[in-house]
Amino acid sequence: MIQIEGLRKAYHSRGRTVVAVDGVDLEVREGEVYGVLGRSGAGKSTLLRCVNLLERPDAGTVTVDGVDLTALPERRLRQHRQRIGMIHQHFALLSSRTVAGNVAFPLEVMGVDRRERAQRVAELLDLVGLGDRARAYPAQLSGGQKQRVGIARALAGRPTVLLSDEATSALDPETTASILELLRDLNRRLGLTILLITHEMEVVKRICDSAAVLREGRIVESGRVRDLLTRPGSALGQEIFRLGPPPDLPGTTIVDVTLPDDSAGRSFVADLARRYDVDVRILAGSIETVADGQAGRLRIALPGSAEVNEAPLRRLREAGLAVEVAR
Amino acid sequence: MTWADLGPLLWQGAKETGYMVGVSTVLTAIGGLLLGVLLVLTARGGLLAARPVHAALGLIVNIGRSLPFIILLVAIIPFTRALVGTTIGTAAAIVPLTVAAIPFFARIVETAIREVDRDVVAAARAMGASRPEIVFKVLLREARPGLVAGLTITVIALIGYSAMAGVVGGGGLGDLAIRYGYQRFENSVMVATVVLLVVFVQLIQSLGDLIVRWLSHK
Numbered sequence: 107m108i109q110i111e112g113l114r115k116a117y118h119s120r121g122r123t124v125v126a127v128d129g130v131d132l133e134v135r136e137g138e139v140y141g142v143l144g145r146s147g148a149g150k151s152t153l154l155r156c157v158n159l160l161e162r163p164d165a166g167t168v169t170v171d172g173v174d175l176t177a178l179p180e181r182r183l184r185q186h187r188q189r190i191g192m193i194h195q196h197f198a199l200l201s202s203r204t205v206a207g208n209v210a211f212p213l214e215v216m217g218v219d220r221r222e223r224a225q226r227v228a229e230l231l232d233l234v235g236l237g238d239r240a241r242a243y244p245a246q247l248s249g250g251q252k253q254r255v256g257i258a259r260a261l262a263g264r265p266t267v268l269l270s271d272e273a274t275s276a277l278d279p280e281t282t283a284s285i286l287e288l289l290r291d292l293n294r295r296l297g298l299t300i301l302l303i304t305h306e307m308e309v310v311k312r313i314c315d316s317a318a319v320l321r322e323g324r325i326v327e328s329g330r331v332r333d334l335l336t337r338p339g340s341a342l343g344q345e346i347f348r349l350g351p352p353p354d355l356p357g358t359t360i361v362d363v364t365l366p367d368d369s370a371g372r373s374f375v376a377d378l379a380r381r382y383d384v385d386v387r388i389l390a391g392s393i394e395t396v397a398d399g400q401a402g403r404l405r406i407a408l409p410g411s412a413e414v415n416e417a418p419l420r421r422l423r424e425a426g427l428a429v430e431v432a433r
Numbered sequence: 434m435t436w437a438d439l440g441p442l443l444w445q446g447a448k449e450t451g452y453m454v455g456v457s458t459v460l461t462a463i464g465g466l467l468l469g470v471l472l473v474l475t476a477r478g479g480l481l482a483a484r485p486v487h488a489a490l491g492l493i494v495n496i497g498r499s500l501p502f503i504i505l506l507v508a509i510i511p512f513t514r515a516l517v518g519t520t521i522g523t524a525a526a527i528v529p530l531t532v533a534a535i536p537f538f539a540r541i542v543e544t545a546i547r548e549v550d551r552d553v554v555a556a557a558r559a560m561g562a563s564r565p566e567i568v569f570k571v572l573l574r575e576a577r578p579g580l581v582a583g584l585t586i587t588v589i590a591l592i593g594y595s596a597m598a599g600v601v602g603g604g605g606l607g608d609l610a611i612r613y614g615y616q617r618f619e620n621s622v623m624v625a626t627v628v629l630l631v632v633f634v635q636l637i638q639s640l641g642d643l644i645v646r647w648l649s650h651k
């Protein structure tokens with residue numbers, strides 16, 4: 107649904123050049139929620155703003171819904187933007203317009219006539235659960251309500267794609283959860299493809315099917331969240347499970363075992379103890395709910411060196427567990 | 434001087450002041466908005482970024498702002514004659530008043546528009562809005578409270594400038610105060626005009642505040 111190829115964007119200010127996005131390739135499939143995770147200054151906003159060409163990339167192409175946006179003249183580009191919704195960290199609502207007026211804005215831009223506009227606005231506000239606040243001004247709403255208005259406004263043009271720039275970063279955890287819930291729901295019900303950027307692992311965990319980690323303008327890893335979690339050495343996996351650095355336990359082998367989604371592999375500790383008669387010590391562990399499933403990682407210590415433990419480790423791998431010797 | 438003599442004089446002066454300030458306010462609002470919007474659009478990173486144009490406009494505004502009104506009044510006499518055919522009278526006073534107030538208001542317009550959230554402009558662009566739509570439906574509309582507050586300040590400054598319009602025979606309350614109150618030692622005229630001017634300014638400020646309150650939803 108979204109293909110980004112060789113994207114590059116540098117900023118020049120006062121003789122200094124900052125390469126904000128440095129050769130990014132990324133593909134978002136139709137109907138999925140794709141999260142780009144990165145620290146402050148990693149280039150997330152720049153990347154997202156290049157998708158609807160709010161920012162002109164220096165190099166690379168952006169294809170949305172089969173159309174290469176980078177090749178379009180200004181007028182056609184504006185028409186295509188109407189089919190790409192966008193929501194913002196600080197909501198970006200017009201303070202001089204009511205809630206209904208804000209949602210009507212994109213419809214005015216599209217040239218929808220007054221009657222149809224009113225009807226569509228009512229529909230959209232119902233969709234985000236704000237039917238009763240149509241005449242309020244943004245200043246009278248809570249952060250969560252403002253973001254709901256932002257979402258209703260973004261959906262006005264019946265977009266196929268929604269871009270989200272840190273949509274929940276200004277909200278408290280509970281409100282964040284309800285907004286993420288709404289996005290997930292829209293993704294399922296409308297088949298909306300969502301590309302979101304965030305610095306919060308929580309967002310990726312909760313709603314993303316796929317994710318990429320952006321560092322200094324480059325993607326260091328990307329793929330389906332489930333696959334990334336079981337991939338040894340994955341930065342995303344380390345972020346999610348947060349087991350920390352392994353302790354120094356002489357005479358033992360410390361192993362990180364990533365558990366599969368189903369519960370079958372989870373009895374491996376008992377299996378090892380029984381089969382090889384070893385004392386399996388559990389050092390750390392974490393089980394997280396990710397998108398729809400669960401994923402976990404357990405850090406265990408086996409007596410003896412890695413060579414001694416070759417057979418038990420092979421057994422774990424053969425059982426379909428991702429095994430990584432941490433020390 | 435009796436109240437019977439004073440009354441018509443004050444009425445005449447008030448009418449002249451009202452006329453001069455009224456007409457130049459309308460012209461200033463149009464000119465200042467235009468110039469202010471252009472200043473914002475042509476600035477670096479603006480919707481019509483054009484550095485030389487921005488620099489030129491900025492220079493014109495600064496020249497206009499740096500001349501004391503009384504000097505500007507005299508300096509542009511040839512321009513006034515070319516424009517209205519005379520250099521004397523109320524109509525002739527409107528020209529320098531407007532010329533002085535446009536740069537003043539333009540800077541206020543520029544500042545008010547700059548205050549509009551950049552994210553909101555980005556959001557409008559993301560929705561496919563065209564440049565005119567962004568100017569009229571976002572920038573000017575969102576800046577409305579600031580624009581009205583700024584226009585109020587401008588009108589009050591114009592009332593102040595108009596007191597000097599007597600120099601070119603423009604009349605008005607200020608002229609009355611100088612000719613009768615100062616030159617002929619008619620204290621009652623001086624006091625009456627001062628009171629009238631204070632009332633004018635009060636009324637305009639209150640009206641401006643009222644509109645600002647009605648427009649702003651922050």
Ligand SMILES: Nc1ncnc2c1ncn2[C@@H]1O[C@H](COP(=O)(O)OP(=O)(O)OP(=O)(O)O)[C@@H](O)[C@H]1O
Nearest residue numbers: 117119124126145146147148149150151152153305
């Ligand atoms: N308009 C600009 N002019 C100059 N430099 C910029 C501009 N926008 C961004 N940058 C620089 O580009 C880099 C990436 O910025 P970007 O806003 O994309 O990061 P981000 O990942 O969104 O960060 P955050 O989480 O803080 O929003 C930063 O070093 C930033 O200073």
Ligand SMILES: [Mg+2]
Nearest residue numbers: 150151152272
């Ligand atoms: Mg950002």
